[in-house]
Amino acid sequence: MSATSTEPAPAAPDRQLIGPSFPRVLAAEALKARTVLSTPVLLASAAGLMVGFAALQAWGLGQFKQAAESDPEAAAAFAQQGPDVFLSVPAAGVSFSQLIVGSLAVILIAGEFTTGLSRATFAAVPRRLPVLAAKLLIVVVLAFAVTYAGALVGGLAATPIMAAYDVQVDLASWGVQRDILLNGAFVAAVAAMGLALGALLRNSAGAIVTLVAALFVLPIIAQLIPGDFFEEARKYLPTSAANAMLQAGRDVPAEGLLEPGQGALVLAAYVAVLLAGAFVSLAKRDV
Numbered sequence: 384m385s386a387t388s389t390e391p392a393p394a395a396p397d398r399q400l401i402g403p404s405f406p407r408v409l410a411a412e413a414l415k416a417r418t419v420l421s422t423p424v425l426l427a428s429a430a431g432l433m434v435g436f437a438a439l440q441a442w443g444l445g446q447f448k449q450a451a452e453s454d455p456e457a458a459a460a461f462a463q464q465g466p467d468v469f470l471s472v473p474a475a476g477v478s479f480s481q482l483i484v485g486s487l488a489v490i491l492i493a494g495e496f497t498t499g500l501s502r503a504t505f506a507a508v509p510r511r512l513p514v515l516a517a518k519l520l521i522v523v524v525l526a527f528a529v530t531y532a533g534a535l536v537g538g539l540a541a542t543p544i545m546a547a548y549d550v551q552v553d554l555a556s557w558g559v560q561r562d563i564l565l566n567g568a569f570v571a572a573v574a575a576m577g578l579a580l581g582a583l584l585r586n587s588a589g590a591i592v593t594l595v596a597a598l599f600v601l602p603i604i605a606q607l608i609p610g611d612f613f614e615e616a617r618k619y620l621p622t623s624a625a626n627a628m629l630q631a632g633r634d635v636p637a638e639g640l641l642e643p644g645q646g647a648l649v650l651a652a653y654v655a656v657l658l659a660g661a662f663v664s665l666a667k668r669d670v
Contacts, residue, residue, distance in 0.1 A: 405513050412517040415500075416491055416525075425487040426525065429480035430533035436476030437537025438544060444469060445548030467633050469550055470558045473538030474566040480533065481573045482595065488522040488577035489590040496585040511665045519578055519658070526574035530567040538563075561632050569625045572654050573598070576621070579657035583664050598622050614639075624649035 403411075416422050451458040492515075495501040508514050538554045545552055552559060576597070580590040598621060605617045617623055618641050627646025630637055640646065 403508065405517065408508055408513045409517040409520065411507075412514065412521055416518075416521050419491065419494070421490050422487060422525075425483050425490075426529050429483040429529050430536070432480045432483070433474070433476035433530070433533030434537040434540050436479065437473050437534070437541045440472050440475035441469075441541035441544040444472065445545060445550065448548055448550065467558065469545060469552050470562050471629075472541050472545065472552065473534040473554065473559060474530070474563050476533065476537065477530065477566045477570060480530065481570045482598065484522075484526045484529065484570050485573045485577035485594050485598075486591050488526070488574040489581040489594065490587050491522060491581070492518055492578055493581035493585055493587040493590050497587065505665075512662060515578075515582065515658075515662055515665060519575060522574040522578050523571045526571040527567040530570040531563055534563040534566060558632065562629070565629050565631060569628065569650070572625070572650050575654045576657050579654070579661040582661035583657070619649055621650060621653050624653070 447460075451460070451462075495504060504514055505511055535554065538552070538559065542552060542554070554560075573594075577590065577594050580593050581587065584590045584593065602617065602620055602622050605613055605620060618627070618639070623640060624646040626637065627640040628643050628650060630640060630646075631643035641649065
């Protein structure tokens, strides 16, 4: 009999290192997001704020318009607002809802480090990037959806109020839809930054305070410091970049801001840098 040589069978891939597929990771992260009590509470609060502020903004602008009809000074001030002032009414509450949505994004990742759930999560998904990507997709979709829905309902609530002041706004018009979509993109970016900060700091309170400081405190501080350098630097803060992006398509763009395209790029750069830092932190640090 002739001796036969057998080739060794190829080694099976190490499933422990590969981990589950991305759709399974996404499904697991979506399940965790749904079962956290803060998710529906904060999303409902964000949507409710948008509806309330849209109605309040419609009433305030209506009063302003009414005063402008009889007061020349008020008329001049109202004219400075530009013809697109009523187009932003549906999304008037974004300035406050962004913080709620950003806080939710922080909680969804930083809370896992507080409770110890991160150890089970990363034991199941050792590469860790799929977890961050799944959470990012979830918070971005939630942020955009709640902003769009809140603005749409807010616009419906504000329409009869504006009609009482002889102002007609078509919610289906491109001007209104463009403003809502851009605001949705902005809140989605804030959610992504909140997620990244939560992964970097691994502490809900610290990450939320940092997010608040970046969005609200830094612009105030920069406004108080005189000098051409700080005046120029203010344009590159996250909130200023977002405000520049929101001016896209406006007949009278706001002064002291970047071009809309430049603002979008600056905001995207903040998101990209923070997410890159979050991934490096997850990959290098123990859980």
